[in-house]
Amino acid sequence: MRLRFLGAAEEVTGSLLLVEVESGSIIVDCGMFQGRRQESRLRNAKLPRAAIEADAAILTHSHIDHSGSMPTLVKSGFQGSIYTTLATANLCSYMLRDSARIQAADAAYLNRKYGRDPDWVPITPTYDEVDVLHALDRFVALSYRRPFEPLPGVTAQLLNAGHILGSAQVVLDVHEHGKTKRILISGDLGRKGLPILRDPETPPHPVDALVLESTYGDRVHGPVESMQTEIERVVRATVARGGKIIVPAFAVGRTQELLFVLHGLLRAGRISELPIYIDSPLAINVTEVFRMHPECFDEETRSFFDEHGDVFSFEGVRYTRTAAESMEINRQEGPAIIIAASGMAEAGRVLHHLRNHVEDERNTILIVGFMAEHTLGRRLVERRQRVKIWGVERELRAQVEVLSAFSAHADRNDLIAYARAALPKKIFLVHGEPDQQVPLKEALQTRRCHVEIPKRGAVVELD
Ligand SMILES: [Zn+2]
CATH class of the missing domain: 3.40.50.10890 (Rossmann fold)
Structure with a gap:
């Protein structure tokens, strides 16, 4: 079993994780990268081959840096289902179409502004509203805590992450060679006591590997109250x-x-x-x-x-x-x-x-x-x-x-409490910048728990 960190590695946007098992592969999230204009355009237009060829996808929540490249994925040839919660599917229906409209408006504006420059290469949006509809056609909406089988031999569950409406943590139980390994992917984690939403669910324990967000790995927020x-x-x-x-x-x-x-x-x-x-x-x-x-x-x-x-x-x-x-x-x-x-x-x-x-x-x-x-x-x-x-x-x-x-994100104390509750053997920190990740890694590392900050493209064997 392998994890490939294809996005949001030492950065906070463009979430994309690939889980490879014997029966196939699953991606978790396919978010838009948001950075310098040129780099963003290149990365968002050309997704990694391994992601496009995955057999299934799971979406943690509707924020564009997690969901925004799903239409590109489907447009590029992805054939599988996109599993997510009911609320996330409904939010994506509006948010992905909005993203397509923003891209169209931006492209029109820039082409108008620079169009007379002979070196200007006209910009085309990465996807349009029709591409969004094709992606929405792939969505399979589920309630929290309903086990499903995205691949033969893999049982998955979505747990409330308390980050935004519909947000989920993902639990994957991989059954191979008579053994079961459990991978927990935090997605973006919320905080206790935020208005409206239920608090993040306590994660299951123990887990073999935890892929943990680290946006505020070194910050403590003011009290919600x-x-x-x-x-x-x-x-x-x-x-x-x-x-x-x-x-x-x-x-x-x-x-x-x-x-x-x-x-x-x-x-x-x-x-x-x-x-x-x-x-x-x-x-x-x-x-x-x-x-x-x-x-x-x-x-x-x-x-x-x-x-x-x-x-x-x-x-x-x-x-x-x-x-x-x-x-x-x-x-x-x-x-x-x-x-x-x-x-x-x-x-x-x-x-x-x-x-x-x-x-x-x-x-x-x-x-x-x-x-x-x-x-x-x-x-x-x-x-x-x-x-x-x-x-x-x-x-x-x-x-x-x-x-x-x-803030809708867990802070340093929340992240540490969450990781301790999951009793992981290994932790991989994603969705954070190094100045937030390094101090968090130091706080989480123990003799029984190994912590890594994977680089983009890193491949980790879990056997
Ligand atoms: Zn988010």
Whole structure:
């Protein structure tokens, strides 16, 4: 039995793991690589042969860096089924089509911008919406904890990972030569106590090999419980100044968590009613998928539903689908909360809200997610004096508030507790950058447990 680390090795995007056994091979995740433009295009367009020739695929969750290359895989000739949870399949239906549309828009923009350059090679999107439909045709949707057989001699199960709606850990029991070996793949792991979702399930133990994410292998997040009081503080202070709150947020997870927290604060009388705009068509669709999957909610959220009705619709909340409705928000006077994509403020409707609001010190820009280097979001976090929006320099006079408690990823302590609970013989750290992986490796390494940080392309024999 072999593991091949084909992506998200010493990096955080492009997840792709190949598990080879006697009866065939399975890939776990096939995510989009997101880095420098040229390298991204090459890697996303040409997937490793061994992945395309795999017999089956398992998808841990719908984030694009895990699911985003499934259409390319199918387009390249992959013949197998793609097993995942029901909620992930539903989210992918929206998110992969959205990804195809973004690629088409980006390609059109760049070809228009550089088209007159004689050396310019026109860009074509890696896949289109029809390719997405072909990929969706391959999905086999399952509930958590329902054993299935992706290959003869391999029993698999999906366990709740508590990271985003539908996210799963993967347990593979490989029966060969009269013995059974167990491989546990964490996928992206969530945190205990996050709003809405059930906590990550305790992993089975012992396991022969654990493939563990390590995004925050060396960071400890603020307590989840601080989230409500922090949001309350920001809302009250901004309303008192007569300002607006602009939140760049990913469509999946963060938007719904914010709504849940705001709804709770409103019901408890800790904030008063104000307009809350969800200004993202994808976020609106995704919120609909949340409503379809109460089986993924924790007790608190389910009883909130029973007591107060729909968590995501309440006084003041307005969902704006069209561009005209989005522009209309600009004419709105007085305090309001505007939640819009993209999450790192690199594109999307949040840009026109930022342009209109960064120069007024009454306003607040609320940062609730990870901001990668070289993004507008990161420059806001750094509170630069001036920021460039759509090519125009603007004074950053609005307040910037950064709340780390919203992270959907396990932190160092969570990862260590998870790994200890699984009692693994070997651990392979993936989905992390070396500055996060090396300290985590040192913390996990013991006499009975060997820890490795595989490089991309590394092959490991498990016998
Ligand atoms: Zn994720």
